[in-house]
Amino acid sequence: MTEINIELSAVTEIVREAGKLMTDRHMEISQKGNQSNYVTSCDIAVEAYLTERLPKLLPGSLVIGEESTHNPSQGTLLWVIDPIDGTSNFIRDIGISAISVGLVKDGEPYLGVVYQPYRDEMFYAKTGEGAYLNGDPIHVSQRDFAHSHLCSAMSLYDKRYAPPCFRIIDRVYQEADDLRRLGSAAVELVYLACGRVELYFEIRLFPWDAAGAIPIIREAGGSVEALYQDKLPLDRPFPVIAANTPENFRRLREIVTEEIPELPF
Numbered sequence: 606m607t608e609i610n611i612e613l614s615a616v617t618e619i620v621r622e623a624g625k626l627m628t629d630r631h632m633e634i635s636q637k638g639n640q641s642n643y644v645t646s647c648d649i650a651v652e653a654y655l656t657e658r659l660p661k662l663l664p665g666s667l668v669i670g671e672e673s674t675h676n677p678s679q680g681t682l683l684w685v686i687d688p689i690d691g692t693s694n695f696i697r698d699i700g701i702s703a704i705s706v707g708l709v710k711d712g713e714p715y716l717g718v719v720y721q722p723y724r725d726e727m728f729y730a731k732t733g734e735g736a737y738l739n740g741d742p743i744h745v746s747q748r749d750f751a752h753s754h755l756c757s758a759m760s761l762y763d764k765r766y767a768p769p770c771f772r773i774i775d776r777v778y779q780e781a782d783d784l785r786r787l788g789s790a791a792v793e794l795v796y797l798a799c800g801r802v803e804l805y806f807e808i809r810l811f812p813w814d815a816a817g818a819i820p821i822i823r824e825a826g827g828s829v830e831a832l833y834q835d836k837l838p839l840d841r842p843f844p845v846i847a848a849n850t851p852e853n854f855r856r857l858r859e860i861v862t863e864e865i866p867e868l869p870f
């Protein structure tokens with residue numbers, strides 16, 4: 606991929622500032638889509654802030670944001686933004702939510718920033734330059750499948766697809782060490798990048814859930830794939846698998862593709 610002239614520190618600075626908007630506990634909450642899907646005034650404020658600031662770093666770049674713009678123009682540089690990943694955790698004050706920002710060129714995530722304000726943890730990576738957490742290089746763990754922790758979920762926003770998720774989770778759980786459901790895909794994915802967990806599967810992620818974490822996992826030595834897709838889709842949900850080592854990725858992929866032999870939606 607051709608290099609894009611952008612300072613990662615300029616992006617992390619903007620994202621850190623946006624994190625301050627997540628400290629307001631008097632947010633307004635409304636429901637969107639299905640019964641489990643919420644948006645708060647903080648989601649809207651963070652997205653508006655990022656949408657105003659990020660395109661100024663790269664002339665001609667555009668934004669896809671979970672709460673506002675969903676129509677991508679292919680071929681351009683796109684900031685793919687989830688203002689708060691883990692909104693349900695955020696509403697309940699559980700302390701596991703993140704701002705996720707990816708810069709995508711021609712369907713390839715190039716740069717990613719995931720910020721967890723509760724722990725002041727800034728994860729970031731630019732293709733070819735390594736992955737970092739608060740200035741320190743990060744790497745995936747080398748744990749084998751039997752000693753792995755899986756992060757997963759059960760198609761929260763379309764529960765018709767929950768049964769294969771439960772089957773996959775059960776099969777992996779029988780072979781691996783343990784399971785976590787943290788409630789923020791972006792946090793789970795960057796935890797894989799820094800060696801806190803090893804396996805990840807979700808049947809139905811949106812581009813904004815994954816675009817920030819993908820370059821971070823890859824630069825940290827892990828594997829991540831949008832299953833049955835050539836490039837990262839920007840206009841629809843897709844299954845995602847990720848793992849620390851190539852062996853674990855192969856085994857997880859095997860289990861997932863046996864249970865979901867084709868794109869189910």
Ligand code: IPD
Binds near residue numbers: 689693759761788809
């Ligand atoms: C959700 C969270 C959740 C995952 C869902 C996502 P949101 O994002 O990441 O952990 O299971 O697939 O949509 O709605 O909190 O931004």
Ligand code: CA
Binds near residue numbers: 690790813
């Ligand atoms: Ca999300």
Ligand code: CA
Binds near residue numbers: 687688689692
């Ligand atoms: Ca969100």
